[in-house]
Amino acid sequence: MPELPEVETIVRGIKAELIGKAILSADLFWARTLATPSSKKFKEQVQGQKIKDVIRRAKYLDFVLSDFHLLIHLRMSGDIMIRQSKTEPEKHDRLLLHLSNRKYLAFNDTRKFGRVWFTKDPESVLAKLGPEPLESGFTSKWLFENLGKRKRQLKPLLLDQAFIAGLGNIYTDECLHMAKLHPLAVSNDVTQKQSEALREAIQSVLKEGIRRNGASIDRVYRGGDYQNYFRVYDRAGKPCLVCGAEIQKLTVGQRGTHVCPKCQRLR
DNA sequence: AGGGAAACCCGAACGC
DNA sequence: TGCGTTCGGGTTTCCC
Numbered sequence: 001m002p003e004l005p006e007v008e009t010i011v012r013g014i015k016a017e018l019i020g021k022a023i024l025s026a027d028l029f030w031a032r033t034l035a036t037p038s039s040k041k042f043k044e045q046v047q048g049q050k051i052k053d054v055i056r057r058a059k060y061l062d063f064v065l066s067d068f069h070l071l072i073h074l075r076m077s078g079d080i081m082i083r084q085s086k087t088e089p090e091k092h093d094r095l096l097l098h099l100s101n102r103k104y105l106a107f108n109d110t111r112k113f114g115r116v117w118f119t120k121d122p123e124s125v126l127a128k129l130g131p132e133p134l135e136s137g138f139t140s141k142w143l144f145e146n147l148g149k150r151k152r153q154l155k156p157l158l159l160d161q162a163f164i165a166g167l168g169n170i171y172t173d174e175c176l177h178m179a180k181l182h183p184l185a186v187s188n189d190v191t192q193k194q195s196e197a198l199r200e201a202i203q204s205v206l207k208e209g210i211r212r213n214g215a216s217i218d219r220v221y222r223g224g225d226y227q228n229y230f231r232v233y234d235r236a237g238k239p240c241l242v243c244g245a246e247i248q249k250l251t252v253g254q255r256g257t258h259v260c261p262k263c264q265r266l267r
Numbered sequence: 268a269g270g271g272a273a274a275c276c277c278g279a280a281c282g283c
Numbered sequence: 284t285g286c287g288t289t290c291g292g293g294t295t296t297c298c299c
Contacts, residue, residue: 001292031274059293077277077293092277111276113293152269161294169292254271256291273297280291 001217004133004136004166007056009085009222010080014105015054015084019209022100023065033094033107042118044069046070046097056207058165060130062122069122072107079222080115129165133202134200138164144195147187154190155183156253158202167202170215170233173258176231182266183252183259189267234260 002010028039037045041224049065055064060210061080063070065162073082085176095107095116107116117125131138150157157163158172176183178201181194190198209215214224225235231241236249236258245262 003293021292023270073293075294109276110278111292113276150268156270159293254273256294269299271297271299274295275293277291279290281287283286283288 001168002078002214003075003168003171003209004056004059004206005171005212005226006214006222006224007061007074007166008210009214009224011054011056011061013077013222014080014082017101017103017104018051018054018099019079021051021190023047023051024098024100027089027096028094029089029096030094030112030262032112033109033114033116035117037118041069046118051099053096057122057126058161059072059131059168060126068118068120071117071119071122071125073115074109075111075113075115077111078107081108082214108181112234128162129164130161131165133164133166134206136162138203140196140199143199147148147195150187153252154181154185154187155255155257156186159253159255160181164202166206169255169257170211170217170230171202171205173233173250174231177258177260177264178205178222180263182264183250183257184266231258233260 025045026043028034031039034042049068051063051065051249053064059073061072082103083103084104085098090095090108092110093106093108097105099105154176155172170192177190179198181198209226212224212226212229214222215226216224217223217227235247238247240247240260240263243262245260247261248261250257
């Protein structure tokens with residue numbers, strides 16, 4: 001569930017408390033959480049590392065340490081929290097980092113899909129990612145040209161992190177609705193004008209998500225309330241807020257997909 | 268190259 | 284009430 005706005009919200013929430021603190025030790029409760037390196041090597045090398053910065057890249061959290069980067073991908077059910085060191089760990093905690101300020105950072109992940117990388121070269125993990133949709137390089141010109149290079153259904157293409165980095169199932173449905181594009185429309189049929197509408201929709205939906213501190217669904221609560229402002233996601237059978245037609249749910253690329261049949265015509 | 272399916276997981280929600 | 288089944292969500296991998 002955590003998509004770009006949710007990860008951004010998490011980073012903003014924990015950053016100030018972590019910068020400058022040292023990592024005293026690490027507990028790993030489920031070996032496969034650590035994608036790389038080995039658990040032994042990780043525990044040795046993470047000890048004494050200082051947290052220089054916490055940044056978001058796509059849906060990854062990047063803890064910039066003295067000599068390494070600790071990257072966390074939350075996938076669907078992952079969450080990050082900071083607790084007082086006297087507080088007991090919770091069910092589904094996968095990784096704890098004990099800090100020099102009598103607190104610890106917990107990576108909690110019910111469904112065990114989330115992964116952690118500990119590396120000197122973050123690009124070894126992040127290199128495949130496409131552009132950040134909220135950065136200046138993401139223009140309608142870029143979008144139009146790159147949609148034209150591909151011949152793919154729009155929804156799976158927007159979900160492809162190598163194409164654009166950060167959109168997930170919720171925000172993709174919202175973006176396509178706002179841009180009045182059908183999820184099954186083919187990318188190289190999208191006109192210049194529609195590309196501009198899509199760029200605008202992607203940026204405004206993501207910014208709205210961030211402004212509302214993300215969406216709190218799937219029991220991964222972060223205090224955000226964007227779920228109360230969904231236009232199509234999870235609104236099957238309800239009226240479109242633009243035209244009143246009934247929102248439909250279909251499956252596109254194996255993903256639950258919500259569309260307004262009137263606003264989002266297929267060609 | 269693109270698309271479908273399966274795999275990874277668990278708990279909630281549903282059906283009986 | 285208590286069972287068994289289905290579903291969903293992000294990503295990778297495999298197959299056609």
